[in-house]
Amino acid sequence: MNALVQLLLVAALAPLAHGAMKALRARFSGRPGPSILQSYRDYAKLWCKEAVLPEGASIITRCAPGVAFGVALTLAAALPLGGSVPPLPDVVGLIFLLAVGHFVLGVAALDTRSAFSGMAASRSMTFASLVEPALLAALLGAAALGKGTQLSSLLTLAHGPTSALAFAGFFLVMLAETARIPIDNQETHYELTMIHEGLVLEYSGWHLAFLQAAAQIRQLSFLLLGAILLSGGGVLALAGWAVVLAAAVSVVETVFAKVRLFEVPQLLATGLIFAVTSIVLRLFGAPA
Amino acid sequence: MRLRLLGAGSTLTLALLAAICAFVAATRGSVELGSVPASVPALQLDFALTPLAAPFLALLAMLGSAVGVWGLRRDRPIDAMLIAAFVAAMLVLLIASSVASFFLSWETMSLVSAFLVAAYHKRRAVRRATWVYLVAAQAGALCILATMLVLATHAGGWSFPAIATAAATLPPSARDAAFILAMLGFGSKAGLLPLHFWLPRAHPVAPPSASAMLSGAMLKVALYALTLVTFNLAAPAPTSWGVALMVVGTLSAIGGVLYALVDHDLKRLLAYHSVENVGIIAIGIGLALVARSTGDLALAALALTAAIFHAINHGLFKGLLFLGSGVVADTEGTVDLERLGGLWSHLVWTGPLFLIGCVAIVGLPPFNGFASEWMTFQSLIASWHAFVPAFALVSLAAVLGLSLTGGLAAACFVKVFGVAFLGHPRRAVTRPIATERFDAATLALMALAVLCTLFGIVPMLVVVPLARVVASTIGVAPPIAAALPVLPIALATLPIAAAIGVLAIERYRRVRTVPTWTCGSPVTPSAQYTATAFSKSLRTIFAFVLLPERRRIVEAGASSWFPKRIVYRTESRDIIDETARRFAALMLQFARRSRALQSGSLRLYVAYSLGAVIVAIALANR
Numbered sequence: 001m002n003a004l005v006q007l008l009l010v011a012a013l014a015p016l017a018h019g020a021m022k023a024l025r026a027r028f029s030g031r032p033g034p035s036i037l038q039s040y041r042d043y044a045k046l047w048c049k050e051a052v053l054p055e056g057a058s059i060i061t062r063c064a065p066g067v068a069f070g071v072a073l074t075l076a077a078a079l080p081l082g083g084s085v086p087p088l089p090d091v092v093g094l095i096f097l098l099a100v101g102h103f104v105l106g107v108a109a110l111d112t113r114s115a116f117s118g119m120a121a122s123r124s125m126t127f128a129s130l131v132e133p134a135l136l137a138a139l140l141g142a143a144a145l146g147k148g149t150q151l152s153s154l155l156t157l158a159h160g161p162t163s164a165l166a167f168a169g170f171f172l173v174m175l176a177e178t179a180r181i182p183i184d185n186q187e188t189h190y191e192l193t194m195i196h197e198g199l200v201l202e203y204s205g206w207h208l209a210f211l212q213a214a215a216q217i218r219q220l221s222f223l224l225l226g227a228i229l230l231s232g233g234g235v236l237a238l239a240g241w242a243v244v245l246a247a248a249v250s251v252v253e254t255v256f257a258k259v260r261l262f263e264v265p266q267l268l269a270t271g272l273i274f275a276v277t278s279i280v281l282r283l284f285g286a287p288a
Numbered sequence: 289m290r291l292r293l294l295g296a297g298s299t300l301t302l303a304l305l306a307a308i309c310a311f312v313a314a315t316r317g318s319v320e321l322g323s324v325p326a327s328v329p330a331l332q333l334d335f336a337l338t339p340l341a342a343p344f345l346a347l348l349a350m351l352g353s354a355v356g357v358w359g360l361r362r363d364r365p366i367d368a369m370l371i372a373a374f375v376a377a378m379l380v381l382l383i384a385s386s387v388a389s390f391f392l393s394w395e396t397m398s399l400v401s402a403f404l405v406a407a408y409h410k411r412r413a414v415r416r417a418t419w420v421y422l423v424a425a426q427a428g429a430l431c432i433l434a435t436m437l438v439l440a441t442h443a444g445g446w447s448f449p450a451i452a453t454a455a456a457t458l459p460p461s462a463r464d465a466a467f468i469l470a471m472l473g474f475g476s477k478a479g480l481l482p483l484h485f486w487l488p489r490a491h492p493v494a495p496p497s498a499s500a501m502l503s504g505a506m507l508k509v510a511l512y513a514l515t516l517v518t519f520n521l522a523a524p525a526p527t528s529w530g531v532a533l534m535v536v537g538t539l540s541a542i543g544g545v546l547y548a549l550v551d552h553d554l555k556r557l558l559a560y561h562s563v564e565n566v567g568i569i570a571i572g573i574g575l576a577l578v579a580r581s582t583g584d585l586a587l588a589a590l591a592l593t594a595a596i597f598h599a600i601n602h603g604l605f606k607g608l609l610f611l612g613s614g615v616v617a618d619t620e621g622t623v624d625l626e627r628l629g630g631l632w633s634h635l636v637w638t639g640p641l642f643l644i645g646c647v648a649i650v651g652l653p654p655f656n657g658f659a660s661e662w663m664t665f666q667s668l669i670a671s672w673h674a675f676v677p678a679f680a681l682v683s684l685a686a687v688l689g690l691s692l693t694g695g696l697a698a699a700c701f702v703k704v705f706g707v708a709f710l711g712h713p714r715r716a717v718t719r720p721i722a723t724e725r726f727d728a729a730t731l732a733l734m735a736l737a738v739l740c741t742l743f744g745i746v747p748m749l750v751v752v753p754l755a756r757v758v759a760s761t762i763g764v765a766p767p768i769a770a771a772l773p774v775l776p777i778a779l780a781t782l783p784i785a786a787a788i789g790v791l792a793i794e795r796y797r798r799v800r801t802v803p804t805w806t807c808g809s810p811v812t813p814s815a816q817y818t819a820t821a822f823s824k825s826l827r828t829i830f831a832f833v834l835l836p837e838r839r840r841i842v843e844a845g846a847s848s849w850f851p852k853r854i855v856y857r858t859e860s861r862d863i864i865d866e867t868a869r870r871f872a873a874l875m876l877q878f879a880r881r882s883r884a885l886q887s888g889s890l891r892l893y894v895a896y897s898l899g900a901v902i903v904a905i906a907l908a909n910r
Contacts, residue, residue: 051797054804055811058632058710059791060643062799066790070783077782087771087778092665093653095691097779100652103698110706110817113804118706118817125702126825129695133688140669140687149669202804206797210790265829272688279684283677 003077010076010224014216015039017223017242021250028254039216043209051205054112064108065203065210071101072217079224080152081238089151091139095132098177101214102128105199112202116191120198123261127176127183127195130268135173137275139225141166141282154228162278167229169275174226174249176268178219181253183264193258223249295368296359302375303352309383310345313337314753317760321383323447330440334386334447339760340520341382342753343596344512347603348378350739351504354732355497358611361728362618367407367495374400374501378509386447387436394432394513398425398477401506404498405490417489424476424486431473432513438466439521452520463522467529470517471536477510480570481540482864484563488547491559492623496614499555503562503610504603511569511599515592518577519761527679530577533570534682538689540567543833543863545696549703550827550834550860552819554613554623557704558606561649564693565602569595571686572664575671578682580762584674587667589766593758594663597750601648601656601743608645608736612638615729616708619721625707625819629714634721637730639709644737646701648744651694654776656740659747665690666769696826703822712813748773820858827860834860 019036026033053061074097078088087093102124109121140149141162176183179196188194191201200211220242227241259267312319321335352375359368377397384390402425406418440446442462443454458466476483491499518525518533544563551557572595579588615638616631617623632639648655651662668687672680724730743750751768759765803811827836838858845852 051794051799053799053801055801056630056633056712057801060632060710062791062794063787066787067783069790070786073786074779074782087774090771090775092662092669093771093775093779096651096653096658096662096694099650099694099698100779100783103647103650103652103702106699106702107706107710110702110822111710113711113811113813113816114806115815115817118822121702121706122699122817122822122825125695125699125822126829129692129699129826130829132695133691136691137688149666206793207790207799210786261825262828276684276688279672280681283672283680283684285677 002082006079006081007073007077010079010220011073011213011217014076014213014220015043017220017246018216021219021246024247024250025253028250039212042212046209046212047206049205051203051207053207054114054202056113057111057202060104061108061111061202062207064104065207065214067104068101068214069210069217071097071104072214072221075221076217078151079221080150080154080228081224091136091149091151094139094151095136098135099128099132101218109199109202114202116194116198117201119192120195120201123195124199127264127268130265130272131173131176134169134268134272134275135177137272137279138166138170138173141169141275141278151228159230162281163229165274165278165281167226169271169273169278170226170229171248172267172271172274174222175252176264176271178222178249179215180249182256182259183267185258291365292359292363292368295363295365295370295372296356298372299356299359299368299375300353302372302379303349303356306345306352306375306379306382307349309337309379310342310349313339313342313345314757321385323386326388330446331388332386332446333384333389333392335380335383335389336385336448337383338385339757340516341512342757343600344508345379345382347508347600348375348382348505350600351500351603351607351736354607354611354736355500357735358497358500358614358729358732362614363495363497364407367404367497370400370404370407371497371501374404374498375505378505381509382512385449387440387451388446390448390513391429391433391436395429397506397509398422398429401425401498401502404502405494407495407498408493411493414493417486417493421486421490424483428473428476428483431469431476435466435469435473435517438462438469439517448516448521452523455521455523458522460526463526466522467518467525470514470522471532474510474514474517475536478507478514478566478570479540479563480536480566481543481563484540484544485862485864485868487559487563488551488556488862491562491610492553492555496555496610496617499558499613500607500610503559504607507562507566508569508599508603511566511573511595515573515596518573519580519592525577525581527578527581530574530579530581531679531682533574533577534686535574537567537570537572537574538686540564540570541693542567542689542696545693545700546826546830546833547860547862549696549700549823550836552625554616554625554628554704554708555610557625557700558609558613561697561700562602562606564697565598565606565649568661568664568690568693569599569602571595571690572598572667575667575683575686576762578679579671579674582675582679584671585762585764586767587670587674589755589758589762589764590663590670590768591667592762593751593754593766593768594660594667596754596758597663597747598657598660600750601660601740604736604739604743605645605648605655605657608641608733608740609649611729611733611736612642612645615724615733619724625704627715628708629711629813629816630709631713632709635709635724637724637726638733641730641733641737642709643705644740646705648740650698650701652698653744654741654780655744656742656747657744658776659744659751659772661690661694662775663751663769663772699823699826703819707817707819707822711816714813714816714818744776746773747776827858833863835863835866836860 019039023033023036106121109117184195223242227238230241231237319337324333381393443451479487548560576588576591648657651657671683841855842851843853
């Protein structure tokens with residue numbers, strides 16, 4: 001029951017978080033920007049529209065929005081916010097779960113026969129494979145070391161310089177995983193620079209609604225995960241940190257430019273090094 | 289025809305026999321099967337069932353029956369017979385219990401598989417690949433013989449129980465010599481880096497059923513032998529062996545998947561993935577060795593369970609993928625990813641089954657690869673806490689390597705499946721292609737896919753009996769995480785349910801199909817992304833290992849702006865092959881230089897002799 005409430009709450013608030021970040025970013029860059037409720041209106045619009053698919057697309061393309069949406073929901077249900085189902089919040093399982101989403105969208109992108117989608121699939125899989133070790137190391141480095149791989153161990157975390165290192169790694173990885181500048185740009189209209197948007201380029205209408213929902217739920221889940229790393233429990237503290245993180249991401253998006261494609265691996269490697277350093281320090285007995 | 293039936297029938301019978309042996313060994317423990325006495329004790333052939341061999345016998349049974357069924361329809365008669373002999377050799381090897389019976393069946397296995405690799409011997413490339421395979425196999429066999437001799441001479445007996453009893457008193461130098469020789473011999477057979485070089489050569493030329501058996505079963509038999517030596521015949525192993533195995537395993541996993549990524553021959557790509565998966569299994573075995581030597585028996589049991597579970601799983605999904613690539617080769621006449629495409633529309637059975645194989649090998653829930661990789665991760669992460677920091681660093685590196693491997697494998701199989709099975713065909717299709725019909729070969733694929741799914745959804749089906757087997761080898765039952773039985777279902781339920789939901793909505797909501805948007809230009813098959821293009825970014829990032837080589841030839845037409853033809857080729861080179869080639873070139877150069885010493889002038893030779901005499905006298909007077 002609690003799990004369902006948590007799931008629905010995260011899913012319902014995800015468009016709000018997305019809208020708020022978008023509005024904040026517009027303010028930072030001196031534009032009036034859309035209302036923070038715009039994402040909800042977008043859903044209403046997309047839901048009414050018919051879906052258009054490329055000719056000859058297989059059943060995989062038609063299933064992919066559902067799988068991506070299900071992956072995001074599972075991620076939301078796995079967050080240790082008090083309502084997660086016991087075996088779900090497992091760090092290693094989570095990494096594999098995210099891989100399911102990447103795999104299905106990548107395969108579907110190649111199914112559309114469009115060179116743009118293929119390019120996006122290639123880039124998305126490339127960066128996903130580099131994100132995986134960094135994310136695993138960041139979460140494990142933050143989690144109580146060697147005491148199992150349950151996410152709930154994040155809640156009993158002691159805070160200090162080493163966990164800050166792990167968080168730094170997590171933040172970089174989060175930018176990549178949620179398609180943010182400096183790695184990806186959600187608001188680009190130029191196919192050659194798209195990664196996540198390129199993957200879903202051929203989707204439209206209510207199919208696209210599912211895919212956007214998946215991306216937004218994943219975004220909020222990562223923000224909450226970051227908030228858990230920072231605060232370690234308490235609903236108010238969590239919400240506060242999530243807002244701070246969302247603002248931080250918006251600042252990063254305003255201040256930085258998108259880096260060149262082949263500089264992204266260096267960025268991700270930096271995240272990995274932060275996370276691994278925190279684990280190594282912990283292994284050699286440094287306090288949290 | 290009758291010969292093919294005979295071959296396939298014997299394979300199936302042998303598989304049944306293997307299943308019975310596996311069952312007895314797992315339930316009864318060690319059972320003596322008898323022995324063939326010989327006038328010389330060294331030649332005595334002993335046979336026994338041991339618990340450690342049981343999971344490998346079970347794998348042989350499952351894979352053997354699938355390949356047998358496949359053989360009913362697709363194999364050439366001679367290949368079907370050879371496959372039966374190959375299965376027989378592996379079966380005997382798994383129940384061998386003395387040096388002579390082990391080594392004889394090992395050599396039989398190597399030779400029969402060499403004949404399978406040489407199946408299409410009329411082509412030069414095939415004969416070359418067979419030659420490389422035979423050299424690797426025989427050099428490895430010599431190392432194995434040496435291992436056995438070191439162990440047996442110390443024990444003074446030739447049966448495995450006698451050797452195992454005497455192992456406790458082995459002097460350290462002999463123990464290390466045995467391990468290094470075993471690593472060379474079994475490691476080259478298993479395909480561990482850097483001795484994997486025969487795998488990517490032998491697999492593309494072997495028939496699909498032979499590839500399935502080679503990769504699915506024979507590599508595992510080699511790992512069984514390595515486990516047997518390190519956990520039994522030369523036990524207790526010092527910590528350094530386990531660390532060495534973990535390092536080699538991690539390197540093999542990453543190296544294997546990287547070379548797979550840039551390879552576009554489907555069968556060679558799968559061969560490189562075998563290197564990757566053998567690496568993952570080796571990490572588990574290595575961790576078990578380290579844990580056992582440091583006295584943490586529960587962790588050792590867990591790691592060994594994960595390793596053997598992954599060995600079984602890899603046998604199943606790799607068999608599925610190799611047999612699937614056989615169907616592709618039969619219908620398309622090629623397994624070159626650059627020329628395939630759109631198979632999904634007519635390979636209505638193989639397509640979905642191949643997809644299951646891809647998802648399983650990537651390790652996504654709820655398929656079997658996930659369960660065993662998750663267990664490997666769990667045991668590695670648990671070891672951070674248990675080990676002293678120096679070992680924990682090795683296992684941290686293994687965790688990172690393993691997760692990088694997982695991500696790269698996902699990229700690779702998105703490429704394989706997306707390029708070969710989806711999209712438009714990349715070559716000219718002149719006549720409509722017949723839709724695939726269900727036959728014995730499809731049945732074989734289906735059986736393997738069902739097993740991959742079943743062991744993924746209900747991992748305890750394998751893990752529970754496996755835990756008993758491991759407990760009898762190590763002495764302690766592995767602590768199986770409470771999450772394991774439910775985690776695959778928990779992770780996969782919502783994605784599957786949501787996918788079904790979306791398909792259900794489609795029945796009520798309109799979905800219109802239009803031509804793919806290609807910026808207004810006509811939609812052509814060649815506009816699709818290719819396998820080379822797909823792996824481009826990873827090829828660039830990992831250029832330091834992959835050594836990509838690019839050639840671009842532009843044939844100028846009327847002006848340089850309108851070329852008549854552009855040829856673009858890109859190739860990656862295996863760093864091991866490249867090192868060997870450089871070394872050979874260096875030696876040749878050295879030899880050429882030293883030719884100057886042999887000028888043919890008599891006076892110079894007299895001067896050499898004089899010089900030698902002077903040096904000899906000088907040394908003698910010192």
